[in-house]
Amino acid sequence: DLNLPGESGISFLRELRRHPATASLPVVVVSAIAKSGQQQLGSVAVSVLDWLEKPIDEQRLLKAVSHAVKNGPRKGRRVLHVEDDPDIARIVATMLEGVADIDLATSLSVARERLSNSDYSLVILDIGLPDGSGLDLLPQIHAMDPPIPILVFSAQDLDDDIRGQVAAAFVKSRTDETSLVRAVSACLEESTIKKTEDRNKT
Known part of the structure; x- marks a missing residue:
């Protein structure tokens, strides 16, 4: 969610991408401001698997999570x-x-x-x-x-x-x-x- 208490979800996502251990971590955004957040993130937004506006489309969320789990990085795992x-x-x-x-x-x-x-x-x-x-x-x-x-x-x-x-x-x-x-x-x-x-x- 981009609306996090005490922290911007956008800043958090940028920090994830800067950290070597989480640079390729699959991310699905579920937020009431998903569309505006996508615009603010610019090139970083490309690395997000899916952007879901609230209220949630449960089937789309399940599909995105399943894709993230099955296709996430496995090197060294x-x-x-x-x-x-x-x-x-x-x-x-x-x-x-x-x-x-x-x-x-x-x-x-x-x-x-x-x-x-x-x-x-x-x-x-x-x-x-x-x-x-x-x-x-x-x-x-x-x-x-x-x-x-x-x-x-x-x-x-x-x-x-x-x-x-x-x-x-x-x-x-x-x-x-x-x-x-x-x-x-x-x-x-x-x-x-x-x-x-x-x-x-x-």
């Missing part, structure tokens, strides 16, 4: 999916096609090895695994520098204390594709920004 159910693994891989590159680990031991040898932007974690609980991976993931965001996608719900240790948590039977893809995309953007900030500090 690698996700470790810890899941022993091949059907769930295939479904998630299909959902995230074009969003990130997916590595599958079907057990704790494989996940530990991949975490030690590869650089990931996100871990999607099942709890019930053949050789233990996926939650046993939390200490290893949190100890990494920088820590990798964790999205739990499991048949089991989480206790509040565990929920506070992860970026997001979803129960498989209660989660639709749009919610999962949006959560994954948000985690990946956050991870990308943190990695860029860390590189700039060194």
Whole structure:
């Protein structure tokens, strides 16, 4: 929205485009002043996927968000999916096609090895695994520098204390594709920004 409390949405969008980590971040503008904002932004407006005036056309918004998620930048975005159910693994891989590159680990031991040898932007974690609980991976993931965001996608719900240790948590039977893809995309953007900030500090 271009009408932000205490800040101009136009200034915020210009700042996004100046920051290396968010220069190519997909943006959809939904605002009562979308048309005038488009004129004010000039050349920056070209980088916005869509401009929607309020009241919102829900179908157009969903189409724009779906396009942003599927066609956003994926360079360096690698996700470790810890899941022993091949059907769930295939479904998630299909959902995230074009969003990130997916590595599958079907057990704790494989996940530990991949975490030690590869650089990931996100871990999607099942709890019930053949050789233990996926939650046993939390200490290893949190100890990494920088820590990798964790999205739990499991048949089991989480206790509040565990929920506070992860970026997001979803129960498989209660989660639709749009919610999962949006959560994954948000985690990946956050991870990308943190990695860029860390590189700039060194």
